[in-house]
């Protein structure tokens with residue numbers, strides 16, 4: 036019979052959420068046994084940096100977001116390269132794919148997301164990849180030695196554009212095929228998407244919108260990709276295909292356990308699931324979004340890390356609330372800096388929209404009842420952080436709203452009672468908005 040061990044805090048997923056939780060636990064419980072299990076074989080690395088790996092084989096040491104001895108120093112047992120096959124809530128155990136069974140007192144699901152792969156003809160041919168892990172970036176890197184000259188990236192979202200930039204840096208001619216009318220459509224509005232498209236096209240990227248890929252073709256003998264066929268039957272020859280049409284929360288471990296799942300695992304303000312002693316955070320969790328006033332998926336790195344910290348404190352018995360996150364992206368593609376957050380395209384005309392467009396820059400702020408609920412800055416993003424902090428802190432901006440998109444906007448444009456505390460706040464608080472924990476009373480993270 037498999038050996039049964041008991042772990043006080045068991046974390047599945049060794050990435051932003053899992054590490055956030057482990058750090059928080061160790062801050063308040065110096066001795067409790069922590070173990071992190073991950074299907075990936077690497078120490079915790081920054082997932083967005085896989086495009087750097089693909090672009091110029093960025094070494095793993097530079098991708099780690101904690102020192103290599105982090106686990107050892109914090110007395111965290113890591114079980115890497117092992118998939119959890121089953122979670123048994125009643126028994127308080129997990130089973131690994133090698134058959135090993137581990138018992139836990141508190142469990143955190145920080146399992147992230149999995150790329151969605153459309154079941155179209157030829158999708159399993161060699162030369163078709165997804166782009167979500169370091170191993171996938173390595174696999175694409177190796178395949179590039181097959182004399183790849185042209186690639187089709189299916190999906191013009193954040194991950195598709197990241198892959199495109201890396202491939203262009205490797206000298207590959209890329210065509211993006213995007214089903215909607217414009218690229219980056221979930222995080223940008225029309226104007227900012229147009230600026231991004233212009234920048235990609237200047238770099239030689241072809242963008243086809245309003246279409247999708249219906250089939251992938253390959254050589255009969257080798258099975259290597261030779262091209263794709265679009266939904267209007269037009270062919271695009273290529274030697275490589277990257278599928279980046281979206282990511283789905285990796286909820287399979289809780290299927291049939293009774294834990295409540297909508298799109299992701301539903302968590303309350305303590306990042307607790309509907310089952311006692313089981314928590315979830317990051318891309319797999321549906322947590323509170325302070326802009327929409329409801330639980331939503333907000334699959335971005337900072338929310339995964341902050342949610343992980345909140346989960347960790349609560350697991351260790353320090354009541355801590357997640358004040359909520361929202362979608363927030365800060366990107367630089369082909370030299371164009373972009374920041375977007377919250378609601379970038381208001382759903383009706385009860386919202387007020389302020390914009391300023393210059394030749395190479397664009398600013399947009401969306402307001403509702405005097406509060407900032409969304410922003411897009413492209414080109415000139417320098418002051419976007421101030422607008423984001425006003426949004427996050429729910430500051431009424433009615434008295435100075437026009438200044439938010441002005442060329443000379445800065446802290447000094449704000450009333451003194453608003454700018455002074457911001458100027459005096461320690462830089463660490465401004466940068467991360469993480470509230471540190473000194474004493475075991477209810478705290479709020481993310482405010």
Ligand SMILES: Cc1cc2nc3c(=O)[nH]c(=O)nc-3n(C[C@H](O)[C@H](O)[C@H](O)COP(=O)(O)OP(=O)(O)OC[C@H]3O[C@@H](n4cnc5c(N)ncnc54)[C@H](O)[C@@H]3O)c2cc1C
Nearest residue numbers: 048050051052073074082083119146147317318334335336
């Ligand atoms: C190419 C790319 C670019 C990105 N760019 C940005 C960006 O610019 N800004 C930003 O904020 N976000 C970006 N993101 C998103 C960001 O990386 C995620 O939001 C973040 O990594 C989520 O962290 P997480 O801890 O929830 O899960 P993940 O990082 O997805 O990690 C989950 C881990 O759990 C493991 N796991 C899952 N199931 C099991 C199992 N059954 N057994 C064992 N282990 C399991 C997985 O192997 C994985 O290692 C990007 C993502 C990608 C792929």
